[in-house]
Amino acid sequence: MNVELRYLRALVAVVDSQTFTDAAIALGTSQAAISRSVAALERALGLRILQRTTRNVTPTPAGERIIEHARRVLDEVALLERAAQDQGGELRVSYAWSALGRRTVALQRKWEELHPAVRLIWVQSNAPTGGLANGGVDAAVVRRPLVLGRPDFTAAATRTAAYLERIHWTDGTLLAFSTYAVGYISRPVGGIIFGRLGDEIGRKKILVITLMLIGVATFLIGLLPTYDNIGVIAPAILVFLRFAQGVGVGGEWGGAVLLSSEFGDPNRRGFWASAAQIGPPAGNLMANGALAVLTLTLSEQAFLDYGWRIAFLISALLVAFGLWIRLKLEDTPIFKAMEARGDKPKAPIREVLTTQRRPLIAAMLSRIGPDVTYALCTVFTLTYGIQELGFDRGQVLVAVLIGSALQLFTMPLAGAISDRINRRLVYGIAAVAAAVWAYLFFIVLEGRSPVMLIVGTVLGLLCHSFMYGPQAAFVVEQFSPRLRSTGSSLAYTFAGIIGGAIAPFMFTLLLSTFHSWVPVAMYLSVACLLTLVGLALGRDSNVAEDEEYLQASDEPAEAVAR
Known part of the structure; x- marks a missing residue:
């Protein structure tokens, strides 16, 4: 803001x-x-x-x-x-660490933008108002906005900056992150509807339907009237379209993972299933690349007027290309075997909830740590780095994009390694590494070095890769073949609410409440601990289950042929 x-x-x-x-x-x-x-x-x-x-x-x-x-x-x-003219262009402002902490850096930058001719001097004190009596400082910042000094003097721009910063960091950022969460909250709806249908009508059909839903909603966002045109109806429609996108994503994930893993060699499920996992970093790169092109080619006013719509409208081309590919695909061998045996579930959601409770809980818990780690690396780091540490937006964005680019390679690598080594072991080591990384990351950022920002972000996304890469295969393997679409979709989408959906919101709330990064790091540690619990409850890969299922479905066909 x-x-x-x-x-x-x-x-x-x-x-x-x-x-x-x-x-x-x-x-x-x-x-x-x-x-x-x-x-x-x-x-x-x-x-x-x-x-x-x-x-x-x-x-x-x-x-x-x-x-x-x-x-x-x-x-x-x-x-x-x-x-400022009477004071010779210099203002001395006392502050308590508990009130502002490192936010003085961000306030300093805002001050310089507002009043470049006036030098602002920060004086840290355990009793910030104490210097007002003897004239040592001109104003003091405590929990609330400024406590003003002499009646003929005020550090008004500091108060302005503090107010705007507080609006941005607490109200504005929480509002933005709440809108961001709508896409997550709606995913279980897609998981319930399309996950069930994936076990009933097939993986391929679900992928086609969900892509059309996501594509239409995204395209319509590009055509959405502005607030100036239709008032409060505009944000209401936007939230509805974000909800529709979330429903599509919630239904698509299970089908995409099953299509890539059930077509591949079961012994290499970690590698093949990771193909569906590179979507977030790939999308992050494409979205920011499109934003960079539009920013460089359009003026700020042109971008605000119409430029932001272009990326949403161009998405129609990607959707058309995706539909063309998906319509040419056949359904997976596992689903064909289910059809041949007449073994499709009649009430898959009820079956999962009554017979697959432990696998469902294990799969859900395993997802929380990776989601929270990714939210910290790619969403919260942008806000924290800019608002708290004074980094330029470009510096933080470059760090995130470098890490995202490397994930295109590290995620398949992690999936492949999990095929050769115990998958739960690889996943668990990465969860422990992420929990430790959080504390080190914030500590090294204290130096405000752009290089360490890149290194820390890349390492965090590396930890995420070695959880998220094997995650699809681990989740799928928790359920029997005939209930995989339903079970995987329910676990993925419901875990997203308590993981990725609320994580940015909680990070912001914790930082604004305690004025310290420690509770944020502790929050990530708890998330990773829950992931370890999920891994302990889960089971290892059972390739024989797939092979027996396919072999049994072939026997009737061979008998008919003879």
């Missing part, structure tokens, strides 16, 4: 004049510029501030609080500009 002072000035001018036209005249700019500033502020805060009618503009109930704060910020900025 990027809230600028010009947005606040535009908002206050519109409220005072009650029309966008008069506000534009008062600020000496265009009506379109005023409208864009207010719209940008509403998007950044995730709420509607103004109610527009044909004659005038009035604040919404939620907007009144924002407008009140905007006035206070602008008043303090005006005081700051006068006070």
Whole structure:
């Protein structure tokens, strides 16, 4: 979220004049510029501030609080500009570590953007307000915004930065991560619907249906009207489309894993099943690559106006290509054997819940550690690195992209190694490594070295690869062939809720509550511990089960031929 002072000035001018036209005249700019500033502020805060009618503009109930704060910020900025001249362009601000911690770096950068001519000096103190009495500092930051010093002086821009940073880190980031979680929460719906159908009508048909669902929802996001056009209906439709995407993904995973693993040699299931696992890093690379191209070729305003839609609309080409491939595929030998034997389950969900409880729990728990590790490496690291440590967005993004690129190779490698060594052992070692890595990662980041940021992120994604690569094969192997689609889909999607869906939210909540990375690392450690419990409950690969199943299905056919 990027809230600028010009947005606040535009908002206050519109409220005072009650029309966008008069506000534009008062600020000496265009009506379109005023409208864009207010719209940008509403998007950044995730709420509607103004109610527009044909004659005038009035604040919404939620907007009144924002407008009140905007006035206070602008008043303090005006005081700051006068006070900074009297103080020789230097401000001394005392702070408590428990209140800001390392966030002073991010606040310093925001300060420099707002007031490059005024030098800000941070003074760490266990009693930050103590220096106000003797004039040692000009202001002090405690748990709440600034405790101001002399009545003729205020560090208003620091208060502005702290407020905007707090909105971004707590409210704005939690809102963004909650929207991100919608795609995870809807996945069990897809797992229930399509996982069951995968054991009843076949793996191939499910892959075709789910790809169409994901593709249509993604394409429609590119056509979605904006908040300015249809108001609150726009984000509601967006959430619905994200929900539809999640349903498709939840149903697709089981079919994709089974198609790749059941066509391959059962003795190399870890390698073949890992083909479906490279989707997240591959998608991460493609999405950020498309974003980079659009950012370089379009202006910021053009990107905001229409450029962001291009990637969503182009996805239709990928969907068409995927459908062309999937329609040419046959169903897997295992499903054909089920059909030949008449052994398709009639109530697969009930069977899994009554006869496969331990495999279901084992598969679900095994997924939590990898999900939380990936969320920390690719989602939370972006926010933490930028907001807490002061890295440029490009620096953090490069680290994530390098790690994602390497995962295209390390995931199949991990799957292949798990075929030669006990799969649960490989998985478990990686879970322990991830739990230890979290603490080391945050410690080395204290130095704010871009090189160590890359090294730490790559190592974290390497730990993830050696869990996520063998994961598909491990989950599939927990269930009998006739219940694999249902069992795998239920385990994968429901575990996603308690793993990947809430992880970014919990990371942000823990950091904003305790102002320390230690609870975040502990959260990951607990997730990895749950994965170890799941591995202990699970079973090793049973290749003979597949071979016997296929052989038994061939015998009736051979008898008919004779």
